[in-house]
Amino acid sequence: MPKISRGFHALCIASIMTFLLAPVILVFPISFSADAYVAWPPSAWSTRWYVALLHNEEMVTAFRNSLIIAACVTAITLIVAMPAAVALTRWNFLGRDALTSLFTAPLLLPSIVLGLAILVIFAGYGLVGSWPGVIIGHLVITLPYALRVLITGLSTMPAFVEDAAGTLGADPWRVFRRITLPLMTPALVASAALAFIVSFDEVVISLFIAGTQLKLLPVSLYHYVESWTDPLVAAVSALLVLGTLGIVLIVERAIGFGKAVSK
Amino acid sequence: MTVSTVDADARSGGGRLLLTLLLPIIFVNVIAFIAPVANLVAMSFREATATGSMKEGMDLATWSSLVGDAYYWSMLWRTIWIGALITLVTLVLSYPLALFVSRAEKAKALLIVLCISPLLISAVVRTYGWMVILGDQGFLPALLRSFNVTPPRLINSQLGVVIGMTEILMPYMILSLLSGFGKLDTTLEQAAETLGAGPLTVFRRIVLPLSMPGVLLGCLLCFVLAVSSFITPKMLGGGRVALLATEIYDQAIVTLNWPVAACLSVLILIVFGTALLFYGQLSKIVE
Numbered sequence: 001m002p003k004i005s006r007g008f009h010a011l012c013i014a015s016i017m018t019f020l021l022a023p024v025i026l027v028f029p030i031s032f033s034a035d036a037y038v039a040w041p042p043s044a045w046s047t048r049w050y051v052a053l054l055h056n057e058e059m060v061t062a063f064r065n066s067l068i069i070a071a072c073v074t075a076i077t078l079i080v081a082m083p084a085a086v087a088l089t090r091w092n093f094l095g096r097d098a099l100t101s102l103f104t105a106p107l108l109l110p111s112i113v114l115g116l117a118i119l120v121i122f123a124g125y126g127l128v129g130s131w132p133g134v135i136i137g138h139l140v141i142t143l144p145y146a147l148r149v150l151i152t153g154l155s156t157m158p159a160f161v162e163d164a165a166g167t168l169g170a171d172p173w174r175v176f177r178r179i180t181l182p183l184m185t186p187a188l189v190a191s192a193a194l195a196f197i198v199s200f201d202e203v204v205i206s207l208f209i210a211g212t213q214l215k216l217l218p219v220s221l222y223h224y225v226e227s228w229t230d231p232l233v234a235a236v237s238a239l240l241v242l243g244t245l246g247i248v249l250i251v252e253r254a255i256g257f258g259k260a261v262s263k
Numbered sequence: 264m265t266v267s268t269v270d271a272d273a274r275s276g277g278g279r280l281l282l283t284l285l286l287p288i289i290f291v292n293v294i295a296f297i298a299p300v301a302n303l304v305a306m307s308f309r310e311a312t313a314t315g316s317m318k319e320g321m322d323l324a325t326w327s328s329l330v331g332d333a334y335y336w337s338m339l340w341r342t343i344w345i346g347a348l349i350t351l352v353t354l355v356l357s358y359p360l361a362l363f364v365s366r367a368e369k370a371k372a373l374l375i376v377l378c379i380s381p382l383l384i385s386a387v388v389r390t391y392g393w394m395v396i397l398g399d400q401g402f403l404p405a406l407l408r409s410f411n412v413t414p415p416r417l418i419n420s421q422l423g424v425v426i427g428m429t430e431i432l433m434p435y436m437i438l439s440l441l442s443g444f445g446k447l448d449t450t451l452e453q454a455a456e457t458l459g460a461g462p463l464t465v466f467r468r469i470v471l472p473l474s475m476p477g478v479l480l481g482c483l484l485c486f487v488l489a490v491s492s493f494i495t496p497k498m499l500g501g502g503r504v505a506l507l508a509t510e511i512y513d514q515a516i517v518t519l520n521w522p523v524a525a526c527l528s529v530l531i532l533i534v535f536g537t538a539l540l541f542y543g544q545l546s547k548i549v550e
Contacts, residue, residue: 013363016356016359016360017377019356020360021381023390023393023395024388026402038398080288083287087281087284087285103292109296110487110528112531113531116303116511116525116528117300117302118295120302120306136291140295201384203387218385218387222494225391225394233391234395236388252376
């Protein structure tokens, strides 16, 4: 390739990359603005919006609630998805593929439709705005992710190790606990991270079923942006980006994020 | 799959164990997926009264009032063409980037992480980032003004929605394209170049046709996500860009007319189904 066109090519790639990352990067400088509203460039720099965030009761409560919900959802996701993944990979039965597709189907449904559907039925049982209601609503979308990761993990794992342990006299439960579970650790870490992030970030389904009583962070952020234009949300966003980065690094350490997505 | 001990166990009466293992996930799917969706479809055949309660019995009253209303037709078309436009822009921007990433020798893993990781950040946060960039006092208008250019209306407009949605959907497109590029063999391109083909011909005759499956998959994914997304059009459209998904929310939460919201949901599912059919037909042509 000639030099000029090569330079042009590099410039194009860099601009597209900038476009992709711009919104995530720009919340950082704005979060240190000293202005009372979002304006570029900020007239002065300060940490006042981080201080304001600590004193904003709704955001602090919503953050705590979202963490608790995400932790519960992650734990239940693993408890529900793990046996299902074992059943769907280690058993041969009629309708196995159909069941697998059914369990991943909620991901294909637009979340606005799923949210509305859950709202309509949960409203009749008083589950809207309740902790169990929100947890079940989140489970529907975290389970398909976790199930997919776990099934991939289990089916790439050599079954002969389990066979060997069985032949040597270990009962199925012992085989699972001593052989399958340790070998599954990377897939478990990945699906836990995914379930946590999906639940913590879920906004559309939460918007429908969290109601006004149960404050969740993405919902509170959304409502805040609707009525206020100050950089408080930038401070929250910056913290969320850093938190997500932390989780990605943990997963990277555990299994290699790049490897996991490029396959 | 090789026969493992559990398999052998399954045949000798492990059916109950199998059911126990699957029962929790079946339970969650029935109460929070299958029953609600079936109920929602049934809801579209009900009718709301002026007080917000539901009339007895099921008929096509809500459907026929929607079909007869030009407002909903124009909203449907707007949703479809904005979805198609977003898909096209996303493809045009993602293709060169995905090609570059798939050919990168150094730091390929890091580049993939950079392209995909925006997916892990909440749509609210990313859309807020766009409000910071596109807002009247934002980054881009300030930049344009410093070049003495009067900025166009970037926020609370269709332009803003298209820009924001494009960025939100790019990681999905890049992922699909990367899976398609995986099959691309660079020796084919080298052969074509040796035989005298220019770079444009190589791209048009070899790279593009071979990457078509990835392109189609990415377009399907982006289109259905663009048609059904709600947060970004709501935040960047500022209530001025009425799409199917934003209308569903308004009907369900603000107007409290669940039957209309249910009809619009079924309508979105029909758009989805049509897109899937198109995808199936086009994939056949490509192969």
